[in-house]
Amino acid sequence: MDIQFKVFRFDPETDKEPRFQDYTVPHRKGLTVLDALYWIQDNLDPSICFRSSCRAGVCGSCAMHIAGRYRLACETPADIKGPGPVVVRPLAHLQVQRDLIVDMEPFFASYKQILPYLLTSKKPSDGEIRQSQSDRAKLDEIIDCILCASCYSACPMIGSDPEYLGPAALLQTNRFLLDSRDDANEQRLELVSDEHGIWRCHTAFNCSLACPKNLDPAGSIAHLKRASYKGFLKVPFRK
Amino acid sequence: MKYHEAIVVGGGLAGMRAAIALNEKNVKAALISKCHPLRSHSIAAQGGINAALGNNPRGGFDSPFKHGFDTVKGSDYLADQDAALALTEAAPEIVYEMENWGCPFSRNNQGHISQRPFGGAGFPRTCYAADKTGHVLIHTLYQQVVRYEHASERQNMLCYDEWMVTRLVIEDGECRGVIARNLATGELEAFMAEAVIFATGGPGRMFLPTTNALISTGLATAIPLWAGVPLKDMEFIQFHPTTLLGTGILMTEGCRGEGGFLTNAAGDRFLANYPDSAKAMEVAPRDIVSRNMQREINEGRAINGMHIDLDLRHLGAKKIQHQLPGIRDLAINFAGVDPIKEPIPVKPGHHYTMGGIDTNKKAETKAKGFYAAGECACVSVHGANRLGGNSLLETLVFGRIAGREAADYVLGKTTSKQGEQAIVDALAQEKSKHKALTEGSGTESAAKIRDELGASMVENAGIFRKEEKLKKGLDKVKELQERFKGVKAGYGGKRHNQALTWVLELEGNLAVAEATVAGALLRKESRGAQFRTDYPTRDDQNFLKHTIANWRPEKGMTLSYSPVKLGTWEPKERKY
Numbered sequence: 001m002d003i004q005f006k007v008f009r010f011d012p013e014t015d016k017e018p019r020f021q022d023y024t025v026p027h028r029k030g031l032t033v034l035d036a037l038y039w040i041q042d043n044l045d046p047s048i049c050f051r052s053s054c055r056a057g058v059c060g061s062c063a064m065h066i067a068g069r070y071r072l073a074c075e076t077p078a079d080i081k082g083p084g085p086v087v088v089r090p091l092a093h094l095q096v097q098r099d100l101i102v103d104m105e106p107f108f109a110s111y112k113q114i115l116p117y118l119l120t121s122k123k124p125s126d127g128e129i130r131q132s133q134s135d136r137a138k139l140d141e142i143i144d145c146i147l148c149a150s151c152y153s154a155c156p157m158i159g160s161d162p163e164y165l166g167p168a169a170l171l172q173t174n175r176f177l178l179d180s181r182d183d184a185n186e187q188r189l190e191l192v193s194d195e196h197g198i199w200r201c202h203t204a205f206n207c208s209l210a211c212p213k214n215l216d217p218a219g220s221i222a223h224l225k226r227a228s229y230k231g232f233l234k235v236p237f238r239k
Numbered sequence: 240m241k242y243h244e245a246i247v248v249g250g251g252l253a254g255m256r257a258a259i260a261l262n263e264k265n266v267k268a269a270l271i272s273k274c275h276p277l278r279s280h281s282i283a284a285q286g287g288i289n290a291a292l293g294n295n296p297r298g299g300f301d302s303p304f305k306h307g308f309d310t311v312k313g314s315d316y317l318a319d320q321d322a323a324l325a326l327t328e329a330a331p332e333i334v335y336e337m338e339n340w341g342c343p344f345s346r347n348n349q350g351h352i353s354q355r356p357f358g359g360a361g362f363p364r365t366c367y368a369a370d371k372t373g374h375v376l377i378h379t380l381y382q383q384v385v386r387y388e389h390a391s392e393r394q395n396m397l398c399y400d401e402w403m404v405t406r407l408v409i410e411d412g413e414c415r416g417v418i419a420r421n422l423a424t425g426e427l428e429a430f431m432a433e434a435v436i437f438a439t440g441g442p443g444r445m446f447l448p449t450t451n452a453l454i455s456t457g458l459a460t461a462i463p464l465w466a467g468v469p470l471k472d473m474e475f476i477q478f479h480p481t482t483l484l485g486t487g488i489l490m491t492e493g494c495r496g497e498g499g500f501l502t503n504a505a506g507d508r509f510l511a512n513y514p515d516s517a518k519a520m521e522v523a524p525r526d527i528v529s530r531n532m533q534r535e536i537n538e539g540r541a542i543n544g545m546h547i548d549l550d551l552r553h554l555g556a557k558k559i560q561h562q563l564p565g566i567r568d569l570a571i572n573f574a575g576v577d578p579i580k581e582p583i584p585v586k587p588g589h590h591y592t593m594g595g596i597d598t599n600k601k602a603e604t605k606a607k608g609f610y611a612a613g614e615c616a617c618v619s620v621h622g623a624n625r626l627g628g629n630s631l632l633e634t635l636v637f638g639r640i641a642g643r644e645a646a647d648y649v650l651g652k653t654t655s656k657q658g659e660q661a662i663v664d665a666l667a668q669e670k671s672k673h674k675a676l677t678e679g680s681g682t683e684s685a686a687k688i689r690d691e692l693g694a695s696m697v698e699n700a701g702i703f704r705k706e707e708k709l710k711k712g713l714d715k716v717k718e719l720q721e722r723f724k725g726v727k728a729g730y731g732g733k734r735h736n737q738a739l740t741w742v743l744e745l746e747g748n749l750a751v752a753e754a755t756v757a758g759a760l761l762r763k764e765s766r767g768a769q770f771r772t773d774y775p776t777r778d779d780q781n782f783l784k785h786t787i788a789n790w791r792p793e794k795g796m797t798l799s800y801s802p803v804k805l806g807t808w809e810p811k812e813r814k815y
Binding site: 011012013014029030041042043046047048049050051052053054055056057058059060061075097098099101103104108111112115116117118124127128129130131132133136139143144146147176179181182 | 274282283332339341343347351375378383385454486488568569686728729730737738
């Protein structure tokens with residue numbers, strides 16, 4: 001069986017507008033979309049470009065819009081649509097540098113805004129800051145985020161508010177909020193409790209549907225909203 | 240031309256730790272990485288990081304000294320013993336540091352960092368976060384890099400993401416800087432620096448299949464070689480016992496540390512049938528387990544003649560879901576097997592390069608101001624065989640040492656901004672080289688050469704080696720090097736020209752592969768990961784020494800040897 005691909009192509013330097021290019025890739029058992037892209041690059045079209053690294057679903061490089069939703073190309077079977085066509089597009093809300101590669105800078109800029117590092121006044125005893133198994137269990141899934149930006153691309157609010165922190169950064173805020181070792185909850189909630197933070201989220205749940213790691217950024221945002229109310233730290237949309 | 244006090248090349252664990260160490264000494268660091276730091280291959284590490292914390296009830300009598308002994312014994316006595324002790328003595332502190340920075344290690348019931356047994360270790364000393372230890376370490380370290388970015392008004396920490404270094408400039412034995420390509424724009428840029436640290440990971444992609452990421456090519460190991468810095472012990476290649484059939488994706492040693500079995504077609508735990516693994520069974524060191532698995536496969540006792548089963552079913556659903564969730568996901572996604580219900584099909588596969596850029600225990604190389612740390616370097620702490628859980632440790636310990644040493648070197652320097660002409664010349668040469676590669680008249684396909692190299696390396700320089708195969712492998716590398724001269728990148732555009740990137744990476748693979756095969760050919764003994772069927776025993780009389788590979792444009796590759804630093808433990812037969 002051969003599989004048809006329709007791949008987004010665009011070089012802002014030379015092309016007037018983007019186009020979709022058709023490729024036919026021979027199928028073999030276990031072939032992934034990333035394998036297929038490499039097969040295209042090796043055999044049909046060396047000009048095509050895309051990001052990849054670990055090819056095992058852990059590094060977050062190869063998130064793209066594949067066959068109707070955001071997925072990691074490396075763990076998506078190429079025959080997801082049978083003979084196809086499989087439509088492959090870059091992440092949304094981020095400027096295309098070329099083909100399937102987008103400028104991730106705004107995504108990481110919002111991640112950096114939330115102070116994504118442990119803030120604590122706790123002093124380690126015998127080297128470590130102890131944490132009970134039940135406290136550690138609160139981080140169990142949330143630390144799996146690979147910052148692939150699938151949620152960011154799927155979020156309808158990012159498009160309307162470029163300053164919106166977005167689901168990944170808010171999930172990361174919740175990750176530190178839930179960490180028993182971190183004691184900067186007030187500061188963290190303050191940072192996200194405004195119209196470009198949690199209150200921008202209109203609970204579309206696209207992020208949670210998009211996450212290739214099956215995480216729940218929408219749930220994290222809901223948790224932050226509750227925590228923010230409880231603390232009366234900041235009234236929404238106060239200006 | 241850009242100028243930085245110190246440049247770190249590579250954004251994985253070693254590189255980021257080096258950059259932080261520079262900042263800790265108030266030296267400005269530029270972190271140049273060909274991918275975003277979070278995409279580095281360190282993230283794929285699964286099982287854990289070794290440190291003699293004694294948190295496990297069975298680890299109460301553990302100590303850094305015993306960890307050092309296990310490391311040296313595991314190395315088949317080829318490790319430099321002072322370096323191994325430097326590694327293991329720094330281990331507890333460096334693990335605690337990561338914990339204090341927020342790394343979410345798994346915890347035991349007292350709230351201490353959990354530790355599990357690993358191959359070749361006398362005590363359970365591998366600290367872990369489920370089976371995602373590399374992931375949590377790299378995120379924690381990146382968070383600290385962000386913290387340093389935030390903290391510094393004078394831009395102490397500057398990240399160049401997706402800049403690929405293609406050349407190192409060394410003049411009169413002193414490092415002057417690097418040439419790097421901005422992948423997004425395709426522009427080549429010269430970087431001047433007082434010190435350069437390479438933390439560029441391993442050259443795994445010269446073998447195919449491999450557990451290594453697509454980015455882990457030999458280029459960054461070859462760049463210093465071309466600039467006159469020798470490589471050490473390149474013939475020592477680790478084959479991991481459990482890589483997923485088909486894709487070669489890693490199935491952590493933690494699977495066996497948690498109690499998983501390896502079984503053959505008859506359902507036997509065959510490791511009991513081999514004297515070197517009969518006692519330790521599944522947690523014998525990697526070189527031993529890999530060889531015995533390969534023997535089962537070669538002698539027709541494998542499942543479908545192809546693979547061994549990694550059986551976790553007896554661990555139960557709860558333990559698998561809690562301790563090995565990532566492994567379960569990988570097995571389901573990439574092999575269509577749920578380890579709770581079925582065994583995972585595995586076979587030994589290429590995993591790690593013990594050798595690398597020749598450094599001492601201060602991460603210094605032959606060239607002043609040029610340092611290396613992590614998998615790209617060879618101190619040597621792993622010798623002929625690395626123990627599981629020691630590579631994450633090495634990245635952090637020697638990353639920090641490299642950063643500190645480079646900082647002291649920069650601060651102690653009396654001259655600065657030397658060697659402008661050498662850098663300008665290097666930039667011009669690099670520009671014309673890239674132009675020739677994209678505009679030349681070559682007809683050879685880089686992809687084809689890459690695949691032929693990968694297959695030849697597995698076939699001729701794999702788990703079992705012998706003279707005629709190694710000779711064949713060396714001839715093949717030389718043939719491919721010759722053919723490489725006719726390679727042309729199939730695309731000439733500027734932005735994200737991956738065709739050109741892969742051509743450059745391939746050239747590096749070819750250089751490093753030559754050092755690997757040539758070293759293996761001359762080393763007429765079996766030690767650690769190198770097993771010669773024609774010389775099946777260790778020969779301390781003639782080969783208790785490091786292989787040093789040098790390269791000169793006019794002479795090509797030459798090999799010599801340097802002594803191993805002993806002093807604490809006398810080499811003995813390695814028994815488990």
